[in-house]
Amino acid sequence: MLHLRKIFLAPLIACGTWLLPLPALAADHFNTLLYHHVSDVTPRSTSLSPDEFAAHMAYLHDNNYTVLDLGEAINAVQSGQPLAQNSIVITFDDAWKNIYTNALPILEEYGYPYTIFVNTDPVDQGNRFAMTWEMLRDVKQRGGTLANHTSDHDYLVRKPEYNEQWLADALANIDNAQQRLIAETGATPKWLAYPYGEYNLTLKQALKDKGYIAFGQQSGGIAKFSDWQALPRFPAAGPYANLKSLKLKLASQPMPVDYAAFPETxxxxxxxxxxxxxxxxxxxxxxxxxxxxxxxxxxxxxxxxxxxxxxxxxxxxxxxxxxxxxxxxxxxxxxxxxxxxxxxxxxxxxxxx
Ligand SMILES: [Zn+2]
Known part of the structure; x- marks a missing residue:
């Protein structure tokens, strides 16, 4: 009897174990976290403490999230290759020194990849709160990725008119940061994070024409159907640092809508x-x-x-x-x-x- 039961159960078990891992590898999307300061002493609205950041990383680790390099995640989604079901990308805007001192050791504990969007003027000017070029080169040496957050971090679309001069100035601001990153740290992907997540349709189209991928600060996940010049990220600092509210976002999926047709922002x-x-x-x-x-x-x-x-x-x-x-x-x-x-x-x- 025991023998028979084994025979009848065997195919079911085989099916079960064969079927279960499939969805875990079949995701067509990933979610991106957005951080700024990792510090106890910076403005709370854009900060979380090193302890809170460590708690986020521990949560990802303990709940079977796969933290991917941004380039790897972008390539997989754009080429239609499956990602792990719970794929997360970690990004930082502004090259604050506290990211270097407080976040990197925690990220390295878990071996998690990350990308820092750098506004280059404060680095060039030796701003004491910004990382130095030496630190940024070290970031790259240690496996981090650097990308573009404009030169001066000014508002790109809070201008009197959206005329040719405005667009030329905005693109020069972005191009200059790209050139500085390349000159100081080597090859740099054409990824832009809009300061304050602010853009308009004209700028978005110009960046598309120049081959940039661009990120906002509105929440949501990234899939092939996303608008690749207005990619969402989940802010995870200040009021959004709370793990209870973050859990739902981490597990969410991008709503499948035609993002490219969204109206002027x-x-x-x-x-x-x-x-x-x-x-x-x-x-x-x-x-x-x-x-x-x-x-x-x-x-x-x-x-x-x-x-x-x-x-x-x-x-x-x-x-x-x-x-x-x-x-x-x-x-x-x-x-x-x-x-x-x-x-x-x-x-x-x-x-x-
Ligand atoms: Zn910023």
Missing amino acids: VIRIDQGQANPPILTATMLKQEKKGVRQQLRCFILGAATAPDWSDTTHWQISANKALPEGRSRYNCTAPIWGQKNYYWLSQQWLIYAE
Whole structure:
């Protein structure tokens, strides 16, 4: 009897063990964490303490997340090669010295790769809070990646007019940082992190033409269907450092919509443009009714259901004008048959010169 049972159970077990690892290798997306300061003494809004950072890394390690090099993750997603189900990329904006002193030892404990987006003027000027070129070369020597965060970290789109001179200046700001990184540290990928995550459609297109991939600061994951000149990242410092809220984001997947068709992010109220802005989105596949019904957007602290014009098109707007400066529409929906959520975010800049 025992013998028989073994025979009958064997194929099931074989099936089970064969089937289980498949989804773990089949992801077509990854999530990116965005950090600035890793310090107890810098402004809290863009900081987390070394202890909190260590807790994030320990959580990734203990919960079977695979931390990937950004280049490796980009190549896999763009070429359609599968990634591990729980793939994470770690990035830092601004080359703060505290990243070098406080974050690197923790990252190296786990052997986690990372990318630092460098604004080069403070390094050139010997700003005492910025890393030196020597430190940045050491970062590369130790396996870190450096990329472009403009020269001067100025607002790129808070300018009177988006004319030819404006675009030439913005691109020169970016080109100069690229040249400085190459001159001081060698080969540098054409990846830009927009200061404050602010961009407009004209700049985005110009960067695409120049072969750049660019990152914002709106939350969400990255897949082939992402807008590659407006890639999202999950801010993980200040109010977002809390692991409880971060867990849901780490496990989330990019909402499959047509990101390239998203509207202009800058609303010029000095030019009479409509505020609040409307986000229109097209789902890339037909989602179950239950998923559509549970899609919610979180705007100015309230959850709102979008308007669906058919089974793939929806739109959402705040119920009052957004304040001047940056705001985000964050939208989530449950993924059918999973405990995880789709995630989508659009950052707006409400601006008057
Ligand atoms: Zn920055």
